[in-house]
Amino acid sequence: MRTLLATAAALAIAACASTPTETVTAASAPAPAAPAPVSPPPAPPPPAPNSQAFSRTVDLGAGISMLIGQGGNLGLSVGEDGVFLIDDQYVTNATVNLAKIEDLAKGKPKYLVNTHWHFDHAGGNETFARAGATIFASENVRKRLTNEIITTGRTAQPQPAPKAAWPVVTFTSGVDFHLNGQTIRAINAPMPTHTDGDVLIYFVEADVLHTGDTYMKDRYPFVDTGSGGTQAGFIATLTRALEITGPNTRIIPGHGELATEADLQAALDMHKGARAAVDALVKQGKTLEQTVAAKPLQPWNARFGGPGGFINDDAYATVIYNELKK
Amino acid sequence: MRRLAISILAAMALAPSALAQLPSAKTVDLGGGIHVIMGQGGNIGVSTGPDGVFVIDDQYPGTAPANLAKIREIAGAGPRYLVNTHWHGDHAGGNAAFAEAGAMIFAHVNVLKRLSGEVKSIGLNGQPAPSSPEPAWPVVTFTEGVDFHLNDETIKVSKVQSSHTDGDSVIRFVEPNIIHTGDIFFNGIFPVIDLGSGGSVKGYLQAMENIWASADDRTRIIPGHGDMAMKADLKKQIDMLTGTIAAVEKHVKAGDSLQKTLAAKPLKPWSKYAWSFISEDSFTTTLYNGLK
Numbered sequence: 001m002r003t004l005l006a007t008a009a010a011l012a013i014a015a016c017a018s019t020p021t022e023t024v025t026a027a028s029a030p031a032p033a034a035p036a037p038v039s040p041p042p043a044p045p046p047p048a049p050n051s052q053a054f055s056r057t058v059d060l061g062a063g064i065s066m067l068i069g070q071g072g073n074l075g076l077s078v079g080e081d082g083v084f085l086i087d088d089q090y091v092t093n094a095t096v097n098l099a100k101i102e103d104l105a106k107g108k109p110k111y112l113v114n115t116h117w118h119f120d121h122a123g124g125n126e127t128f129a130r131a132g133a134t135i136f137a138s139e140n141v142r143k144r145l146t147n148e149i150i151t152t153g154r155t156a157q158p159q160p161a162p163k164a165a166w167p168v169v170t171f172t173s174g175v176d177f178h179l180n181g182q183t184i185r186a187i188n189a190p191m192p193t194h195t196d197g198d199v200l201i202y203f204v205e206a207d208v209l210h211t212g213d214t215y216m217k218d219r220y221p222f223v224d225t226g227s228g229g230t231q232a233g234f235i236a237t238l239t240r241a242l243e244i245t246g247p248n249t250r251i252i253p254g255h256g257e258l259a260t261e262a263d264l265q266a267a268l269d270m271h272k273g274a275r276a277a278v279d280a281l282v283k284q285g286k287t288l289e290q291t292v293a294a295k296p297l298q299p300w301n302a303r304f305g306g307p308g309g310f311i312n313d314d315a316y317a318t319v320i321y322n323e324l325k326k
Numbered sequence: 327m328r329r330l331a332i333s334i335l336a337a338m339a340l341a342p343s344a345l346a347q348l349p350s351a352k353t354v355d356l357g358g359g360i361h362v363i364m365g366q367g368g369n370i371g372v373s374t375g376p377d378g379v380f381v382i383d384d385q386y387p388g389t390a391p392a393n394l395a396k397i398r399e400i401a402g403a404g405p406r407y408l409v410n411t412h413w414h415g416d417h418a419g420g421n422a423a424f425a426e427a428g429a430m431i432f433a434h435v436n437v438l439k440r441l442s443g444e445v446k447s448i449g450l451n452g453q454p455a456p457s458s459p460e461p462a463w464p465v466v467t468f469t470e471g472v473d474f475h476l477n478d479e480t481i482k483v484s485k486v487q488s489s490h491t492d493g494d495s496v497i498r499f500v501e502p503n504i505i506h507t508g509d510i511f512f513n514g515i516f517p518v519i520d521l522g523s524g525g526s527v528k529g530y531l532q533a534m535e536n537i538w539a540s541a542d543d544r545t546r547i548i549p550g551h552g553d554m555a556m557k558a559d560l561k562k563q564i565d566m567l568t569g570t571i572a573a574v575e576k577h578v579k580a581g582d583s584l585q586k587t588l589a590a591k592p593l594k595p596w597s598k599y600a601w602s603f604i605s606e607d608s609f610t611t612t613l614y615n616g617l618k
Contacts, residue, residue, distance in 0.1 A: 136466075166475065168377065169474055170472065170473045
């Protein structure tokens, strides 16, 4: 049973990724017909083999780019002080990603920051570490990769990650990198959000923010409660992110296309609104089934319930309900 | 006295050649791949192993080639990670040479601010210290601390409150129970409390007490300057500082001028702590200015 759940989780997370052949879905795509209340959400079709390198590069200037492919979006800074990379996607596409980055950057990554521990963001750690990268992450990323803290539920890993995949430098109150003409600020999320080890990364001079999976553009969030994540954390962390951003900030989400401050604000408004809507039903004494059946997140489905994500409104309402009932 | 103090700070910041007559380096093997290089300037901590060489402090620019050679001899490789305990030239002076040799330099953010000149460090002559060239600047900075997980060890770097400067860190090798104090501990000699770099007399005493409280009777302590120490040695130093602060504070509270305070020789009972850089009078002056 556990294996089945883990497999379903793998598929679910993999489905989050854009594939090279995927048609980009517009934010205005109509919401799918509401399925019957279920949790966890239905398993999507199996993803394409995730062994291909990232397929698209978005040049953000000042040597910074967003790399889009399978798994989480990568952030790259290239310049005279060395190659700096945010996240490394899956173990299965690490080698081809590394080769493509090396080709693009004319050097191997020296600095690598994990936004969180999931295998679609930190799965390539071992490959990149063996190629010479020093891996930086929140302390809890290391604790979950080593299984010092056991992850439960959808992303549980029966065995620790290989030792070479473990971050070498960990922190709980942020670090700054001074590289390639940028101040690159790694900021611990103010509270557990997507997981209990999320980090935001802000390129101060270039005004580019990588949110990790605390933000996926125009999708309901994956609150990985088995990794310590909380829905309240999405409100706290996006509030913090919006203190950093300005109207011109380019935002690299954990998944999805490049976003703006207005997009991020819309997500924060959605998180707050969704929480209030579910809370109203909790206060009326509704059961989980009644709450989900009442479709409290309907107002946000047009923007956030599209096919790009794997968390539908029912799944998100369930997470909020369970958190409020704790 | 004033001229001496100025020349001390100048030497600390800049001039390795002035110190060429100091004793040559010796190394202490603490076991488990951890070594201390003691020579000119601050004590250098070295952790060796398959995950890379980790170094604490790098003394002067002029001593950097010899220290790098010594590290390669001990570790079989050059430094990969380097932490500055603070910005002074007798601890971070070798930064550019170590970075050139491949070291990734970590420090408290105020180390970067003072090396880059973003924040001026004022010498006893009232003049700002010159800034360092960019290759000497730390690349990774923190405000609270970072942990390294290397060579099957946890190495915890923690910022210290305003004390010796405003950007000091203490480094703990957790499993072998070893602490590098940076310049929070000058073993058996009067410490430098650099008020012009944001240091604080009372903060310095508190920082020493915090390290003392975190140590146990088996902890081996690498001081910023002086020989290897145990908790009891740190306690003696804390007692000295507590006593000297009380002796000088009495004059400050009585409204005595610095001149009158110096003339009263309040630190006479601790004269054995005086050394070539910090005389009784210069330490009296620091305490007076810091407590006033």
